[in-house]
Amino acid sequence: KFIRRCTTQVSNSETVVSSEPEISSNIDNDVPRPGVDLRRFSDIQEERRQEALRSVLVRHVGKATEDELTKFCSHFGEVQNCFTYGNQELYTLLEYKSRGSVHSLLNTSHFRSILEILPYRSRLLCFRTSNWMDNASRRPGMGEMTADQKFSILATKLCAAQSMEEQMQVLVRETQLTEGETRLRFLVCSLVEDAITGYFPGCIVHPFGSSVNGFGNKGCDLDMYLNLNVEQHRTKKKKSFPRMEYEVRTVPTERAATQNLLSTVGQSLAEFVPSCRQLQYILHARCPLVKFMHEASGIQCDLTSNNSIALKSSELLNLYSRIDPRVRPLVYAVRHWARMHHITSSMPGGWITNFSLTALVIFFLQYTDKPVLPAIDALKGLADKADTCVLEGNDCTLVSDLTKVQPSENTDSTDELLLEFFEFYSNFNFKNCGLNLRTGEMQEKKNFDALYIQNPFEQQLNLSKNVSMHQLEKFVQLSREAAWMAEQPDFLQPEVGSKGWSTPWGLVSILSGHNRRKKRLMDQKEFTPILTPSSQGIPKGMSDREYTSQNLPSS
Numbered sequence: 001k002f003i004r005r006c007t008t009q010v011s012n013s014e015t016v017v018s019s020e021p022e023i024s025s026n027i028d029n030d031v032p033r034p035g036v037d038l039r040r041f042s043d044i045q046e047e048r049r050q051e052a053l054r055s056v057l058v059r060h061v062g063k064a065t066e067d068e069l070t071k072f073c074s075h076f077g078e079v080q081n082c083f084t085y086g087n088q089e090l091y092t093l094l095e096y097k098s099r100g101s102v103h104s105l106l107n108t109s110h111f112r113s114i115l116e117i118l119p120y121r122s123r124l125l126c127f128r129t130s131n132w133m134d135n136a137s138r139r140p141g142m143g144e145m146t147a148d149q150k151f152s153i154l155a156t157k158l159c160a161a162q163s164m165e166e167q168m169q170v171l172v173r174e175t176q177l178t179e180g181e182t183r184l185r186f187l188v189c190s191l192v193e194d195a196i197t198g199y200f201p202g203c204i205v206h207p208f209g210s211s212v213n214g215f216g217n218k219g220c221d222l223d224m225y226l227n228l229n230v231e232q233h234r235t236k237k238k239k240s241f242p243r244m245e246y247e248v249r250t251v252p253t254e255r256a257a258t259q260n261l262l263s264t265v266g267q268s269l270a271e272f273v274p275s276c277r278q279l280q281y282i283l284h285a286r287c288p289l290v291k292f293m294h295e296a297s298g299i300q301c302d303l304t305s306n307n308s309i310a311l312k313s314s315e316l317l318n319l320y321s322r323i324d325p326r327v328r329p330l331v332y333a334v335r336h337w338a339r340m341h342h343i344t345s346s347m348p349g350g351w352i353t354n355f356s357l358t359a360l361v362i363f364f365l366q367y368t369d370k371p372v373l374p375a376i377d378a379l380k381g382l383a384d385k386a387d388t389c390v391l392e393g394n395d396c397t398l399v400s401d402l403t404k405v406q407p408s409e410n411t412d413s414t415d416e417l418l419l420e421f422f423e424f425y426s427n428f429n430f431k432n433c434g435l436n437l438r439t440g441e442m443q444e445k446k447n448f449d450a451l452y453i454q455n456p457f458e459q460q461l462n463l464s465k466n467v468s469m470h471q472l473e474k475f476v477q478l479s480r481e482a483a484w485m486a487e488q489p490d491f492l493q494p495e496v497g498s499k500g501w502s503t504p505w506g507l508v509s510i511l512s513g514h515n516r517r518k519k520r521l522m523d524q525k526e527f528t529p530i531l532t533p534s535s536q537g538i539p540k541g542m543s544d545r546e547y548t549s550q551n552l553p554s555s
């Protein structure tokens with residue numbers, strides 16, 4: 001699947017093509033941060049939401065072209081942006097300059113037959129030209145690439161870089177969500193919101209998780225949070241009599257209410273809303289959710305409700321992703337490494353989740369000698385009164401103005417930090433220590449969970465409670481192996497073969513686990529990654545392997 005930006009011919013006006021989100025200049029701060037988007041998280045989200053509300057998603061029937069589509073659509077108003085994607089079947093995300101144009105387009109659109117379950121006026125449309133029958137044959141499609149083929153293409157690009165630092169930049173560029181993919185995610189939320197608004201007026205469906213936290217990968221799931229906005233009605237209630245109250249059905253717990261709501265919403269998505277397929281109800285999880293595939297976008301969606309703190313955690317990660325330009329390349333590299341070595345998985349279970357993994361990176365950057373990132377309490381200390389936020393009784397206040405955060409004095413390069421990350425966790429005392437991102441310090445572990453990372457906002461919870469001892473051991477062993485590889489003399493030396501391609505080096509060695517010396521030693525069955533003791537210090541006379549096994553909590 002690909003997404004490409006199409007040049008939009010707009011009637012009576014010049015071609016308009018979207019640019020990357022505007023980057024505001026850092027006027028008040030002495031230290032400029034080139035390339036960093038300094039807007040408030042809430043402003044970025046609102047801008048994306050408004051873009052989505054001005055947009056429609058259109059399937060091309062037969063061989064209808066983008067030009068034909070944009071020409072047709074521009075009769076209803078100025079088209080601001082177009083993103084066309086697809087393989088055998090083409091779709092265009094089309095954004096108007098004003099929301100009224102969407103209504104004009106919908107007012108003249110047709111229903112196909114009388115067989116529709118419900119004549120539902122969705123912003124998911126299909127475009128048919130007069131010769132659609134002649135051209136109805138599908139476009140020849142390119143088959144989906146396997147994970148190996150995708151990595152092989154990526155590895156070639158990474159091996160062609162000049163330094164490991166550049167490799168990490170290339171990895172971000174090649175695997176991050178593109179502008180079109182990000183817009184598509186907001187549009188899918190907006191389409192689902194349209195469907196739910198019919199019976200819950202005023203509700204909002206927010207994307208959260210990796211779609212908005214600055215660390216999203218192509219193909220990552222779309223986490224959605226349905227906010228019914230009932231809070232507003234409650235706060236307006238006055239304690240005066242006589243008064244009128246709503247007659248409502250009650251349930252024993254808030255959790256039961258969430259389960260009922262998601263079950264009802266899920267059923268209506270399955271029955272009436274086009275493109276929502278393969279509904280799965282996971283209502284007994286700690287955080288009840290409904291999973292479905294949004295076919296037109298090809299995005300796997302997880303719909304939750306009563307989950308406002310998760311949106312705040314996404315804001316927190318997003319802040320960290322922008323505070324220092326080294327954070328994103330580092331997190332992308334660690335996430336990619338973890339995926340390739342099956343440390344993370346999309347299946348539920350004892351694996352380390354991407355959220356926990358990102359927390360591990362952030363903690364390392366807070367704890368390292370010269371911190372790269374401030375602790376959460378420090379971010380709270382910089383907050384204005386308007387930033388105050390209490391959710392479900394938890395103080396979730398964070399600074400929203402990024403210019404208030406002082407840049408770090410740490411000057412290590414991104415690749416140095418990556419190798420320090422692997423060393424740090426190769427020797428970490430997981431047995432006795434938990435990670436506290438609020439203070440940026442280790443804390444005594446409060447229970448026997450294998451990995452303890454205090455939840456940033458619900459501080460009594462461990463966000464990595466699910467992680468099994470086996471998976472933690474695997475993470476430590478693979479961190480040791482990565483650190484070992486980085487110490488090999490040929491680690492940064494590409495070996496150019498006769499056909500001009502080079503063997504894996506630098507980041508590619510770490511991602512693929514392939515190293516020339518390791519291969520030789522493995523052939524001789526002598527491979528044991530040995531680490532030099534890090535600054536945390538392995539006690540004298542103890543091998544690093546003994547040290548690590550003693551410092552992991554017992555299974």
Ligand code: CTP
Nearest residue numbers: 209210220221223310311313314353354355463
């Ligand atoms: N979350 C949380 N507590 C957890 C797990 C998740 O608060 N124990 C919240 C976080 O805000 C996280 C979001 O739920 O960002 C989505 O979780 P998940 O989909 O597991 O992580 P992503 O960051 O979206 O990564 P992925 O690309 O794997 O989807």
Ligand code: MG
Nearest residue numbers: 209210221223
């Ligand atoms: Mg996710």
